[in-house]
Amino acid sequence: MAASYSSMRSDQPLLRIRGLRKCFYPHTHSRRAALAALLGWRGAAAGAAHTVLRDIDLDLWPGEALAIIGRNGSGKSTLLKLITGSLLPDEGTIECRGRISALIELGAGFDLAATGRQNMALQAALWGVAADVLARQADAIITYSELGTAIDEPVRTYSSGMLLRLAFAIAIHAQAELLIIDEALAVGDARFQQKCLASIRQHLARGGGLLFVSHDLNSVKTLCQRAILLDDGAIRAQGQPAAVCDAYLSQLLGAGSASAASGEQDSADTPATVTALLLNGRPTRDIVLRSGDWLDITVHLRANQSVQQLAAGFMLHDARGQDLFGVNTHLAGHRIDLTHPGDTCTVTLRAQLLLGAGHYTVTVAVHDALDYTRNVIYWQFGAIAIEIVDPDSTSVGHCRLPYQLNVAQSSSAAA
Numbered sequence: 001m002a003a004s005y006s007s008m009r010s011d012q013p014l015l016r017i018r019g020l021r022k023c024f025y026p027h028t029h030s031r032r033a034a035l036a037a038l039l040g041w042r043g044a045a046a047g048a049a050h051t052v053l054r055d056i057d058l059d060l061w062p063g064e065a066l067a068i069i070g071r072n073g074s075g076k077s078t079l080l081k082l083i084t085g086s087l088l089p090d091e092g093t094i095e096c097r098g099r100i101s102a103l104i105e106l107g108a109g110f111d112l113a114a115t116g117r118q119n120m121a122l123q124a125a126l127w128g129v130a131a132d133v134l135a136r137q138a139d140a141i142i143t144y145s146e147l148g149t150a151i152d153e154p155v156r157t158y159s160s161g162m163l164l165r166l167a168f169a170i171a172i173h174a175q176a177e178l179l180i181i182d183e184a185l186a187v188g189d190a191r192f193q194q195k196c197l198a199s200i201r202q203h204l205a206r207g208g209g210l211l212f213v214s215h216d217l218n219s220v221k222t223l224c225q226r227a228i229l230l231d232d233g234a235i236r237a238q239g240q241p242a243a244v245c246d247a248y249l250s251q252l253l254g255a256g257s258a259s260a261a262s263g264e265q266d267s268a269d270t271p272a273t274v275t276a277l278l279l280n281g282r283p284t285r286d287i288v289l290r291s292g293d294w295l296d297i298t299v300h301l302r303a304n305q306s307v308q309q310l311a312a313g314f315m316l317h318d319a320r321g322q323d324l325f326g327v328n329t330h331l332a333g334h335r336i337d338l339t340h341p342g343d344t345c346t347v348t349l350r351a352q353l354l355l356g357a358g359h360y361t362v363t364v365a366v367h368d369a370l371d372y373t374r375n376v377i378y379w380q381f382g383a384i385a386i387e388i389v390d391p392d393s394t395s396v397g398h399c400r401l402p403y404q405l406n407v408a409q410s411s412s413a414a415a
């Protein structure tokens with residue numbers, strides 16, 4: 001693969017989108033509709049338009065990985081299809097400096113009757129890879145895909161994992177400046193996913209760009225420097241992936257839980273109230289501890305009305321918002337029922353923080369035991385900030401696993 005995308009200038013965006021708008025029109029079959037469509041009278045032809053993207057402004061910079069998240073139907077795939085040119089916008093401009101390679105719908109563009117090798121040529125042509133470049137890369141693509149002799153079998157015999165291996169191998173070897181990946185990686189096994197992530201990081205280090213659509217928020221936080229939240233076709237939030245993922249989760253929890261999601265609820269309308277949140281018995285939200293110290297997180301609950309089957313949960317995140325450890329009372333086999341107004345419950349999580357030096361947060365939530373989107377009484381992202389100091393550390397990384405390391409040496413010099 002090339003050492004860098006030498007054509008890339010770091011002072012200009014790789015992708016620039018301005019004022020993008022996309023509408024879909026219901027199909028009609030009348031002659032008038034057909035004539036109107038022919039003459040470009042879209043509204044007249046099709047009745048009321050359904051606007052699925054509006055006012056989209058976006059820049060993607062060389063070396064940047066941008067996540068696009070949002071609920072089903074929020075417009076993510078439509079945006080990607082506009083960028084790849086498989087749909088045309090109603091308004092606005094899309095400028096891309098460089099070639100695009102996209103994994104949007106796994107298997108799309110593949111001829112199922114043709115072999116993997118034949119599809120390699122088809123896909124390469126689709127993404128504008130010259131035949132001589134493909135010829136040079138063919139062996140590398142086949143090796144990368146780990147398909148072995150299956151490369152000469154028809155693609156219809158492939159599992160979704162095999163199809164992903166072939167599609168990703170082609171996409172990454174196409175050496176396009178802009179890589180677009182929509183959920184596809186989810187079907188790969190963990191080892192191949194790691195390999196894909198390493199290749200994507202190399203692509204970014206060379207100055208390429210990535211647009212990444214995924215519902216896997218941990219992948220979003222690990223891979224991307226920036227995220228946008230699409231909602232009903234518009235950008236509702238953008239910025240640090242951890243913050244945008246929190247905004248997305250708040251949205252999923254529903255408008256009715258918005259105050260609970262921000263942790264500011266204290267209303268008699270909610271079935272119960274969190275009356276106190278304590279760290280090691282103190283009403284503080286920040287704490288500095290040594291690696292290996294124990295921490296008590298205590299949540300006091302009081303019922304405003306009868307409410308059954310609640311769970312209190314805790315999720316530890318690293319500084320990028322990645323989930324490290326989660327537990328809740330339901331998973332641990334406890335049942336919380338507050339039968340009468342005024343009933344109270346105290347939940348204490350006591351955990352030994354076998355963590356590396358660094359900054360961590362804990363999200364605290366109280367919700368229905370079986371469905372975390374129901375009865376959301378409390379949900380505070382990053383409710384607790386923890387700094388771990390570890391001056392005597394003999395290891396690196398987030399975890400401090402108890403370990404033994406044995407070394408056996410022998411010398412042949414004395415013999």
Ligand SMILES: Nc1ncnc2c1ncn2[C@@H]1O[C@H](COP(=O)(O)OP(=O)(O)OP(=O)(O)O)[C@@H](O)[C@H]1O
Nearest residue numbers: 024025050052070071072073074075076077078079
């Ligand atoms: N070809 C089409 N004709 C009419 N409406 C469409 C078409 N494609 C998408 N839509 C509509 O556009 C909206 C956005 O769809 P889109 O597939 O872009 O959402 P999405 O965020 O990618 O969803 P998902 O997460 O489910 O893939 C939806 O309301 C969808 O029904």
